[in-house]
Every structure is written in structure tokens, then in C-alpha cells.
Amino acid sequence: MAEWCNTEVVLSVVGGKWKLLIIRYLLLGTHRFGALRQAMPTVTQRMLTRQLRELEEDGLVSRKVYAEVPPKVEYTLTEVGESLRDIIGQLDTWGSWYRELRTPPARDDEQSTSDS
Amino acid sequence: MAEWCNTEVVLSVVGGKWKLLIIRYLLLGTHRFGALRQAMPTVTQRMLTRQLRELEEDGLVSRKVYAEVPPKVEYTLTEVGESLRDIIGQLDTWGSWYRELRTPPARDDEQSTSDS
DNA sequence: CAGTATCCCCCTTGATACTG
DNA sequence: CAGTATCAAGGGGGATACTG
Numbered sequence: 001m002a003e004w005c006n007t008e009v010v011l012s013v014v015g016g017k018w019k020l021l022i023i024r025y026l027l028l029g030t031h032r033f034g035a036l037r038q039a040m041p042t043v044t045q046r047m048l049t050r051q052l053r054e055l056e057e058d059g060l061v062s063r064k065v066y067a068e069v070p071p072k073v074e075y076t077l078t079e080v081g082e083s084l085r086d087i088i089g090q091l092d093t094w095g096s097w098y099r100e101l102r103t104p105p106a107r108d109d110e111q112s113t114s115d116s
Numbered sequence: 117m118a119e120w121c122n123t124e125v126v127l128s129v130v131g132g133k134w135k136l137l138i139i140r141y142l143l144l145g146t147h148r149f150g151a152l153r154q155a156m157p158t159v160t161q162r163m164l165t166r167q168l169r170e171l172e173e174d175g176l177v178s179r180k181v182y183a184e185v186p187p188k189v190e191y192t193l194t195e196v197g198e199s200l201r202d203i204i205g206q207l208d209t210w211g212s213w214y215r216e217l218r219t220p221p222a223r224d225d226e227q228s229t230s231d232s
Numbered sequence: 233c234a235g236t237a238t239c240c241c242c243c244t245t246g247a248t249a250c251t252g
Numbered sequence: 253c254a255g256t257a258t259c260a261a262g263g264g265g266g267a268t269a270c271t272g
Contacts, residue, residue, distance in 0.1 A: 006211030007136045007204055012216070014130065017265070020123045033234055038174070044266065049235060059218065070233045073272085085208055088123055090203050095122030101196065102175065109134065133245070149254055160246060186253045186259060187252085 010087070013058045018043050018051045020088070023077065026061065027085055030076040060084070126203070129174045134159050134167045136204070139193065142177065143201055146192040176200070 003006050013021055018040060025031060025039050037048060052075060053060040060081035066072040118124050130136055134156060141147060141155050153164060168191060171177040175199035182188040 002134070002137055005137060006209075006215060007140065007207045009211035009215055011127070011131065011136065011206045015127065018118070020117055020127070021121060021195055024121070024123065037202070037234095043150060044268095045235070046237090046267090047265065050265090065234095068233095069272090071235080073234060080214070083210070083213075087203075087206050090206060091123045091126045094199070095123075095125035097199075098196070099125055153254095160248095161255070162247090162257095163245065181254095184253095185252090189254060189256080218238090 013055075013060065014049045014084070016054060018047060019055060020091075021083060022048075022051060022055065022075075023060065023081060024088065026075060026077045026081065027088070030074050033073050033075065036075065055081070129171075129176065131201070132167045132170060134163060135171060136207075138164075138167060138171065139176065139197060139200060140204065142193045142197065143204070146190050149189050149191065152191065171197070179225075202208060 003012050014023065021040055021043075022036060025036060031039075033048070033052075036052075037043065037045070040048070043051075052061060052063070056063050059078055062076050062078050064074045064076065066074070119128050130139065137156055137159075138152060141152060147155075149164070149168075152168075153159065153161070156164070159167075168177060168179070172179055175194055178192050180190045180192065180196050181192070
């Protein structure tokens with residue numbers, strides 16, 4: 001990516017396939033690795049770990065390991081991560097607006113398709 | 117990408133390697149293909165064409181072909197594309213803030229390194 | 233429970249050459 | 253000028269198995 005462009009910096013940091021989902025979930029509060037997995041049922045262990053590590057390197061997420069058996073690891077947004085809250089809110093708003101815009105609108109003379 | 121998530125929709129539309137640059141340039145006004153190339157010296161013809169086509173399919177950019185020889189094609193943001201202006205502004209602001217944050221700050225007792 | 237270690241796929245991007 | 257066509261490379265992502 002063209003990271004000399006400020007705009008691209010954001011993508012370079014949240015652009016991974018699962019990162020926005022992770023951040024959105026962590027915006028709700030601290031969570032354990034397993035909780036993240038359950039929140040994103042289709043992500044593999046490997047990918048979740050990788051994406052979390054990258055978010056950590058980029059300073060968006062902090063990782064807290066408890067010296068217990070079995071292991072317990074908690075992930076929390078840093079202040080930098082938290083600072084994305086507003087932007088993510090905007091993305092969400094635009095995204096739903098755009099999705100609706102691009103969804104073929106139901107015509108008036110058309111029955112509801114909610115039963116399909 | 118997980119496009120069932122509104123947030124991801126934005127990335128799916130703007131996530132191409134050159135798309136944000138293109139949009140930013142078109143936010144300045146309508147431009148010809150050649151002007152876009154010059155504005156982004158490292159993009160190949162092929163990639164510029166492809167990214168523009170995708171933006172067009174996604175309804176962010178409109179393409180106007182003039183029936184002239186030599187050919188003349190102008191690209192303009194649609195209203196949908198324009199609607200990203202604020203968000204891109206936010207990304208830009210966050211990006212420059214983040215970049216500065218992550219740049220090793222010069223220490224007080226340190227000489228300027230601008231001569232290196 | 234929360235990871236690594238391997239192996240592999242394919243999709244995006246790129247280089248280069250050609251054309252209406 | 254504004255594209256296609258073709259071929260090649262790279263890396264992000266995935267499947268599966270193993271471990272402290």
C-alpha cells in the first residue's frame with residue numbers, strides 16, 4: 001500500500017481480513033482469546049493469532065497473559081485502538097447506507113420476500 | 117472479507133491498492149486517465165484501468181468517453197464517491213496523528229537529523 | 233486454553249508488449 | 253491516448269496437525 005499517504009495508514013493497520021471484526025468486538029470490552037474465536041466462528045486459530053499479533057505490533061491492542069494453567073490471555077484495546085471508535089462508527093454508518101443503496105429496492109407492487 | 121459486516125463494506129469498496137489515491141485525486145475534480153497516471157507515477161496502466169473499473173462498478177466513479185481521436189476519457193466521482201469525502205478526511209486526520217505517534221520522537225537533547 | 237509448525241492455494245499486483 | 257492481452261511473481265489467507 002502507499003503508506004506515504006496518511007489515508008492509507010489506516011488501511012495498513014485495520015486492513016487485515018479479520019482486524020475490523022476484532023476491533024469491533026474489543027470495542028465492547030476486554031476479551032479472552034477463546035471469546036474472540038467464538039465471536040468469529042469462521043476464523044482459524046492461526047489467523048486469529050496472527051491478526052492479533054499484528055494489531056499488537058501496531059499498538060492497537062494489548063495482550064495480557066496470566067500465569068495460570070490452563071493458560072488465560074486477555075486482549076484489550078489500547079487508547080490508540082480506542083481512538084478508532086468514532087471512525088469505525090462512521091464506516092459502519094456509511095457501510096449500511098451504501099449497502100441499502102446498492103441493494104435492489106423492493107418495488108411497491110412486490111410482496112415481501114421475508115418468508116423465503 | 118466479511119462483507120456481512122457494514123464496516124467491511126467500506127474496505128471492500130476502497131480497499132484496492134490504488135483506490136484511495138484515485139478517490140483522493142478525484143475529490144479535487146474531474147480528471148483524465150493520463151492525469152491520474154501522472155498523479156500516481158508508480159501505478160501501471162493495467163492496474164489503474166482495473167481499479168477505475170472496479171470503482172465504476174461499485175458506483176463511486178463515473179467514466180465519460182469522448183468520441184475523439186485521440187481518445188479522451190474523463191473520470192469523475194459520483195455522489196456516492198463524493199459521500200466519502202468526510203470519512204476520507206477523518207482517515208487522513210487519524211493517519212497523520214497515528215504516524216506521528218508511531219514515529220520515534222526526537223529527544224530534546226538530540227540534534228536535528230535533517231542532515232543525515 | 234492458547235497457541236506453533238507445515239504445507240498449499242489463489243488472488244492481487246506487476247512487467248511487458250500490443251492496439252483502435 | 254487509453255486502453256487489452258499475456259505471463260509471472262508474492263504474499264495473504266486457509267487446512268490440518270501438534271504442543272506447553
